[in-house]
Amino acid sequence: MGTNRRNFLKNTALFTLGGLALPQLTYSNMKGRFPTPGLKLTFEPYDLQLKHVFTLANSSRTTTPVMLTKIECDGFTGYGEASMPPYLGESQKTAGRFLTALNLTQFTDPFRMEEILEYVDEAAPGNTAAKASIDIALHDLLGKIMGQPWHKIWGYSPGNTPYTSFTIGMDESDVVKQKVDEAAPYKILKIKLGGPNDKEMVATIRSATSKPLCVDVNQGWDNKEKALEMIHWLKEKGVEFVEQPLPKNRKDDHAWLTERSPLPIIGDEAIQRLCDVQDAVGVYSGINIKLMKCTGMREAHKMINLAHASHMRVMIGCMTETSCAISAAAQLAPQAEWADLDGNLLISNDPYEGVKIVDGKITLLDRPGIGIREI
Amino acid sequence: MGTNRRNFLKNTALFTLGGLALPQLTYSNMKGRFPTPGLKLTFEPYDLQLKHVFTLANSSRTTTPVMLTKIECDGFTGYGEASMPPYLGESQKTAGRFLTALNLTQFTDPFRMEEILEYVDEAAPGNTAAKASIDIALHDLLGKIMGQPWHKIWGYSPGNTPYTSFTIGMDESDVVKQKVDEAAPYKILKIKLGGPNDKEMVATIRSATSKPLCVDVNQGWDNKEKALEMIHWLKEKGVEFVEQPLPKNRKDDHAWLTERSPLPIIGDEAIQRLCDVQDAVGVYSGINIKLMKCTGMREAHKMINLAHASHMRVMIGCMTETSCAISAAAQLAPQAEWADLDGNLLISNDPYEGVKIVDGKITLLDRPGIGIREI
Numbered sequence: 001m002g003t004n005r006r007n008f009l010k011n012t013a014l015f016t017l018g019g020l021a022l023p024q025l026t027y028s029n030m031k032g033r034f035p036t037p038g039l040k041l042t043f044e045p046y047d048l049q050l051k052h053v054f055t056l057a058n059s060s061r062t063t064t065p066v067m068l069t070k071i072e073c074d075g076f077t078g079y080g081e082a083s084m085p086p087y088l089g090e091s092q093k094t095a096g097r098f099l100t101a102l103n104l105t106q107f108t109d110p111f112r113m114e115e116i117l118e119y120v121d122e123a124a125p126g127n128t129a130a131k132a133s134i135d136i137a138l139h140d141l142l143g144k145i146m147g148q149p150w151h152k153i154w155g156y157s158p159g160n161t162p163y164t165s166f167t168i169g170m171d172e173s174d175v176v177k178q179k180v181d182e183a184a185p186y187k188i189l190k191i192k193l194g195g196p197n198d199k200e201m202v203a204t205i206r207s208a209t210s211k212p213l214c215v216d217v218n219q220g221w222d223n224k225e226k227a228l229e230m231i232h233w234l235k236e237k238g239v240e241f242v243e244q245p246l247p248k249n250r251k252d253d254h255a256w257l258t259e260r261s262p263l264p265i266i267g268d269e270a271i272q273r274l275c276d277v278q279d280a281v282g283v284y285s286g287i288n289i290k291l292m293k294c295t296g297m298r299e300a301h302k303m304i305n306l307a308h309a310s311h312m313r314v315m316i317g318c319m320t321e322t323s324c325a326i327s328a329a330a331q332l333a334p335q336a337e338w339a340d341l342d343g344n345l346l347i348s349n350d351p352y353e354g355v356k357i358v359d360g361k362i363t364l365l366d367r368p369g370i371g372i373r374e375i
Numbered sequence: 376m377g378t379n380r381r382n383f384l385k386n387t388a389l390f391t392l393g394g395l396a397l398p399q400l401t402y403s404n405m406k407g408r409f410p411t412p413g414l415k416l417t418f419e420p421y422d423l424q425l426k427h428v429f430t431l432a433n434s435s436r437t438t439t440p441v442m443l444t445k446i447e448c449d450g451f452t453g454y455g456e457a458s459m460p461p462y463l464g465e466s467q468k469t470a471g472r473f474l475t476a477l478n479l480t481q482f483t484d485p486f487r488m489e490e491i492l493e494y495v496d497e498a499a500p501g502n503t504a505a506k507a508s509i510d511i512a513l514h515d516l517l518g519k520i521m522g523q524p525w526h527k528i529w530g531y532s533p534g535n536t537p538y539t540s541f542t543i544g545m546d547e548s549d550v551v552k553q554k555v556d557e558a559a560p561y562k563i564l565k566i567k568l569g570g571p572n573d574k575e576m577v578a579t580i581r582s583a584t585s586k587p588l589c590v591d592v593n594q595g596w597d598n599k600e601k602a603l604e605m606i607h608w609l610k611e612k613g614v615e616f617v618e619q620p621l622p623k624n625r626k627d628d629h630a631w632l633t634e635r636s637p638l639p640i641i642g643d644e645a646i647q648r649l650c651d652v653q654d655a656v657g658v659y660s661g662i663n664i665k666l667m668k669c670t671g672m673r674e675a676h677k678m679i680n681l682a683h684a685s686h687m688r689v690m691i692g693c694m695t696e697t698s699c700a701i702s703a704a705a706q707l708a709p710q711a712e713w714a715d716l717d718g719n720l721l722i723s724n725d726p727y728e729g730v731k732i733v734d735g736k737i738t739l740l741d742r743p744g745i746g747i748r749e750i
Contacts, residue, residue, distance in 0.1 A: 111523070113530030114710075146521040146528070148486070153521070153528060155488025155673065274684055298530065305677050306684050309649055335489075 038105035039116070043069040043133070045092035048083075048320055048347045052169065061086070064320040067095040067130065068351070071137040073110045078141025079352070079372060081324040082133035083292050083343070095130040098123065102134070110141055117298055128272070128295050129319075135296025136328040136370065143369030149331065151364050154301065156334035161362035164339045165190040165214055170201050173208075180208040187360040188212045188240065190340060194220015198230065202237050214338075216243040219269055224253045228260055235262045241338070243288060243315075244268040255283045266315055266338075274299050277306045286313030286337065291329050292321075304335050318343035327354030328370040333362045351375055413480035414491070418444040418508070420467040423458075423695055423722045427544065436461070439695040442470040442505065443726070446512040448485045453516025454727070454747060456699040457508035458667050458718070470505040473498065477509070485516055492673055503647070503670050504694075510671025511703040511745065518744030524706065526739050529676065531709035536737035539714045540565040540589050545576050548583075555583040562735040563587045563615070565715060569595015573605065577612050589713075591618040594644055599628040603635055610637045616713070618663060618690075619643040630658045641690055641713075649674050652681045661688030661712065666704050667696075679710050693718035702729030703745040708737045726750055 048064040069080035084090040102123055107116050120134050143150050151158055166186035168179050183189060191205055194217040205213065215234060221227045227245045234242065241264040246253050248270035258265045267284035271277065272293045280287050287307055289300050300316070307314050315338040316329050326344040333339050339362055344350050354372035356363045365371040423439040444455035459465040477498055482491050495509050518525050526533055541561035543554050558564060566580055569592040580588065590609060596602045602620045609617065616639040621628050623645035633640045642659035646652065647668045655662050662682055664675050675691070682689050691704050691711040696718040708714050714737055719725050729747035731738045740746040 111527040111530065112532045115532045117530075146523055148521055152486040155486065155492075157487045157490045278684065302680050302684065305680055309653065309677065309681050 038073075038108045039110055039138075040072040041069065041099065041102065041104045041134070041137075042072075043067055043096070043099050045096065046322075046351070048322065049349045050320065051346055051348050054320070054346075055169070059087075064347075065092045066322065067092055067099070067133055068322070068324070069099070069133040069137045071104065071110075071134070071141050073141055074145070076141050076144045078137040078139065078144065078369060079324050080133040080135070080137030080140065080328075081322055082129035083319040083321040083325055084129050085319055088129070088292075090127060090129045094127065095133070098127045098130040099133070104134075110138060110145070113138060113142065113298060117296070121295060129292040132291045132294075132296040132325070135298055136291065136325060139297045139328065139331075140369035140372075147368050149364065149367055149369065149371050150297065150328075151331045151334055152366075154331070154335075156331075158334060158364040158366075160334035161330070161364060162333060162336060162339045163187040163360045164341045164357055164362050166342045166345070166360075167192070167216075167340075168205060170204070173204050176204050177208040180205065185357065185360050186211075186342075188214060190214050190216055192216050192218060194218050199233070202234065202239075206237060210238065213237070213239045214241050214243070215239050216268070217245040219244050219247045221245045222247075224250075224257050227257055231257075231261050231263050231265075239263060241266055241286070244270065251279070251283050258283060258285055261285075264313060266313075268317070274303050274306065277303050277312075278310065280307075280312060281310045284312065286315060288315040288317045288340070289332075289336075290317045290319065291325055292319050297328055297331065300329070300332055304332060308335075313337040315340060317341070320346055322347070322350050323352040323354040324370065324372055327352070327372045330355040330362050330364060331370060333364070413448075413483045414485055414513075415447040416444065416474065416477065416479045416509070416512075417447075418442055418471070418474050420471070421697075421726070423697065424724045425695065426721055426723050429695070429721075430544065434462075439722075440467045441697065442467055442474070442508055443697070443699070444474065444508040444512045446479065446485075446509070446516050448516060449520070451516050451519045453512040453514065453519065453744060454699050455508040455510070455512030455515065455703075456697055457504035458694040458696040458700055459504050460694055463504070463667075465502060465504045469502065470508070473502045473505040474508070479509075485513060485520070488513060488517065488673060492671070496670060504667040506670040507666045507700070510673055511666065511700060514672045514703065514706075515744035515747075522743050524739065524742055524744065524746050525672065525703075526706045526709055527741075529706070529710075531706075533709060533739040533741075535709040536705070536739060537708060537711060537714045538562040538735045539716045539732055539737055541717045541720070541735075542567070542591075542715075543580060545579070548579050551579050552583040555580065560732065560735050561586075561717075563589060565589045565591055567591050567593060569593050574608070577609065577614075581612060585613065588612070588614045589616050589618070590614050591643070592620040594619050594622045596620045597622075599625075599632050602632055606632075606636050606638050606640075614638060616641055616661070619645065626654070626658050633658060633660055636660075639688060641688075643692070649678050649681065652678050652687075653685065655682075655687060656685045659687065661690060663690040663692045663715070664707075664711075665692045665694065666700055667694050672703055672706065675704070675707055679707060683710075688712040690715060692716070695721055697722070697725050698727040698729040699745065699747055702727070702747045705730040705737050705739060706745060708739070 046066050046068050053060050067082040071078045082095050165188045166183045167190040243266045264285035266286045267280050268288040271287040304314050314336045316336040317340040321343040323344045352372040421441050421443050442457040446453045457470050540563045541558045542565040618641045639660035641661045642655050643663040646662040669675050679689050689711045690713040692715040698719045701719040727747040
């Protein structure tokens, strides 16, 4: 990257569609040399290269668009990220528009997080991933100012993190066997069901491994009685819980299922933000919290407290993301019963290094903020 | 205080009944000279001298017993306090017993707050004030290590604090007039009702001031229809809300009243801890959170988030306390709709200085931890 561009990046908010490289900036040399009129936000689109083709019902793709953000203040830099799988409606263009319209320089004290994030949230409806990219960068910044990682600031014990599940995409029997072999370090595997051949797929993976499984149905089942029958069968096959079995708007049917199910039923698509948590009481046994749908770490933290106070369990999940958003979510992992934080393991061009998976377990680092470094 | 006692205090947990003076200790000189095997807890009973005789239905008193705590780690000292009005069941003796039985030296990392406070909470049932004295000292310690006050760590804007109410004890008309004159800086006055002469007392204070009032009934009314009638009358007299009108176990009657009341109905005695907040939904419009009943800042913080997520309002209240527990509670004040933090203003021997009331408004200091200093 040329010097001119670097100088440009130092002084302006950047929005270049298709930019693939991360600017290697340090702003610490600016400390004390310029007045700090307020929080300085910069951002850049980045395309995550997937190691394997990602196939959904109607499409397949090899990249995931993200927006990488930075917030600077008093010589510290916080890193953030918005991950925007196309089917969720946000894009680098919408995020760029949202972030460009923000005026964070009006805030001279980064500690006024509640006020800053309320301003960001009220700037426009939706845009939850773009909002999360501000929330994460601000948390990283504040953690660095305080010299502590967020799992410590929140009072969590880093050793309490759960194992992360690792998703095995369905395929021919010998391909599945190979994928299961590659997933050797992971203690719990996730499979996506909800199609016509669910039992066949479970049989395929069971022919390759006896590890505990979890199942994500992505709203793919339609009949509650059949769902219950299937869940009983899945329990026999060593499945530990089932995510979003029925369409998200069918609250009564999920409540019916949760009451009778021998396995925990987790709400995912039905649970976006804090206001959805209380609606989940009596409907689900637990909720899947993802930074990209709930606007970030601050709201996720509140959701966990609310879910636990309501006797629900918590999964902390992710999209395809760099180590930035994954390390941010991992700060919350010691309070979660389950984790599904494999998003950074699925890409080949992660610009950061952060949280590690050691023997399948999320292993937090004692580094300030969200604990990442540019590679 | 003699040198021998000071040396004694440096090296042992202290528990001397009736001790009136605070040891003026600094432990910073110990840093590096001794290994730090874990959190070091010391504590000392202290009797708060009340400026005015405090009269309840069956008793009156001129002192309130408290226990002052310190937790040291790595050269930092955090201050805490348990305030124990006799009618709530705790005493310097019970707190001393509870604190003596704790083994905090097993914890070498003060940041594991969730784990430490869970251990403390599970050490014995009840003892909520004694538990709060640990919670507050630990928060003060951690805030000092991070170099920030807790209202900043929590992301609050310090300017958002409410006015504090100030309680006017009922008396002869000219004495009340004098008390109201002394309360000139306070924008909202609290009176305690629930006796046979409620209307007379309101008339007495209204003859002395036209300031907004709030009313604490302390479960003193018995009939919900009469309570509703009275609340309509109080609204005409410029009362802003009513605390705990009926006995705390009468949930249905409070729900009936809250549904019909023209003023917010606040639960106080009915709301002790986090687990009580959801029971309050639909029963009260708001809850009064006090550190001494909820075991401290950590649980209070969770209670506020839960109450707001449940569309209830929050009052942050207190007992008769030193500036230690008051400054701890004040860290939460920017998130509270109402505050009743006048406990330190009622005593003549406050060993600390901390949060200030400026023109009736709680004014937070930009000092690490809970922001107090020994006087």
